[in-house]
Amino acid sequence: MDLGIAGRTAICAGASRGMGKASALALAREGVNIVLSARGEERLRAAAGEIAAATGVTVTPVVADHSTVEGRAALQAACPAPDMLVITCSPPGVTNDFRDIAVADWQASLDTSFLAPVELMRLFIDGMVDRGFGRIVNIATVAAKFPSVPRLLSGPSRSALHNYAVAVSKVVAKDNVIVNTLLPGMFLTENLIATLEAQAKAKGVPYDEERDKYVGRFRVPAAKFGAPEDVGALAAMLCSRYASYVVGQSLVIDGGLINGLF
Numbered sequence: 001m002d003l004g005i006a007g008r009t010a011i012c013a014g015a016s017r018g019m020g021k022a023s024a025l026a027l028a029r030e031g032v033n034i035v036l037s038a039r040g041e042e043r044l045r046a047a048a049g050e051i052a053a054a055t056g057v058t059v060t061p062v063v064a065d066h067s068t069v070e071g072r073a074a075l076q077a078a079c080p081a082p083d084m085l086v087i088t089c090s091p092p093g094v095t096n097d098f099r100d101i102a103v104a105d106w107q108a109s110l111d112t113s114f115l116a117p118v119e120l121m122r123l124f125i126d127g128m129v130d131r132g133f134g135r136i137v138n139i140a141t142v143a144a145k146f147p148s149v150p151r152l153l154s155g156p157s158r159s160a161l162h163n164y165a166v167a168v169s170k171v172v173a174k175d176n177v178i179v180n181t182l183l184p185g186m187f188l189t190e191n192l193i194a195t196l197e198a199q200a201k202a203k204g205v206p207y208d209e210e211r212d213k214y215v216g217r218f219r220v221p222a223a224k225f226g227a228p229e230d231v232g233a234l235a236a237m238l239c240s241r242y243a244s245y246v247v248g249q250s251l252v253i254d255g256g257l258i259n260g261l262f
């Protein structure tokens with residue numbers, strides 16, 4: 001299906017690997033020019049080259065930490081009038097005991113996974129309204145909806161983010177600016193692959209065996225981890241011309257792991 005967005009421009013913030021990169025690639029395959037950002041320059045340039053070579057669109061890498069005012073300004077300078085924003089970051093660290101979380105930990109979590117997307121939206125949304133087209137997708141976490149102690153530095157800030165996104169989505173939907181949130185569950189990204197490889201090596205078992213055991217332990221109904229491409233395709237769909245009536249929604253992508261009706 002042609003998503004009807006060829007020739008448009010997307011800022012993919014936090015996109016040199018994982019789900020952000022997969023979203024950039026999915027959009028680039030639709031003919032969308034990409035402004036790609038991350039903090040680490042080497043991996044960012046490699047990802048930009050890879051996406052450009054695979055799709056033929058223009059991919060502009062911008063080294064920027066979007067948890068900072070300067071990083072967001074760098075993105076705005078590189079691309080003052082994007083049609084789309086796809087925003088994510090790395091998963092914040094896991095907490096074993098809620099008592100261990102210090103104020104500085106909360107501040108870092110809020111800066112990166114709440115204030116960064118809020119401020120990016122605020123920077124670009126009026127231009128989208130004026131131009132009569134905008135698509136914003138925040139890639140957050142299923143922990144926003146299903147709390148657990150290990151994900152305390154990830155879930156609460158994304159619950160707040162989605163609260164903000166829904167409120168804003170209702171103001172700008174009439175101008176064809178559409179804001180939605182994706183909530184991924186367990187995904188086989190580079191971090192997890194490295195962890196599983198190390199565990200497999202330490203136990204002297206094959207990687208596939210360790211991976212499958214891990215999935216089995218969590219009883220994921222789809223019997224596998226998600227792939228970043230699964231999220232990328234949905235992000236592109238929510239950026240499509242046809243998503244104009246999907247307003248302020250959150251979509252869990254977790255292989256059926258969470259047991260809930262709505």
Ligand SMILES: NC(=O)c1ccc[n+]([C@@H]2O[C@H](COP(=O)([O-])OP(=O)(O)OC[C@H]3O[C@@H](n4cnc5c(N)ncnc54)[C@H](OP(=O)(O)O)[C@@H]3O)[C@@H](O)[C@H]2O)c1
Pocket residue numbers: 013014015016017018019020037038039040041043064065066067088089090091092112139140141142154183184185186187188189190191192228
């Ligand atoms: N992986 C999972 O299983 C899983 C499960 C549930 C939810 N999630 C959520 O899904 C989202 C994406 O996770 P992922 O696994 O795809 O992450 P990832 O593989 O670590 O990729 C994150 C990307 O964002 C960049 N980034 C991180 N912090 C940044 C910042 N402050 N400014 C600019 N760029 C930044 C990283 O590059 P640099 O480090 O170079 O900046 C990298 O390109 C996160 O919200 C995470 O909480 C992931």
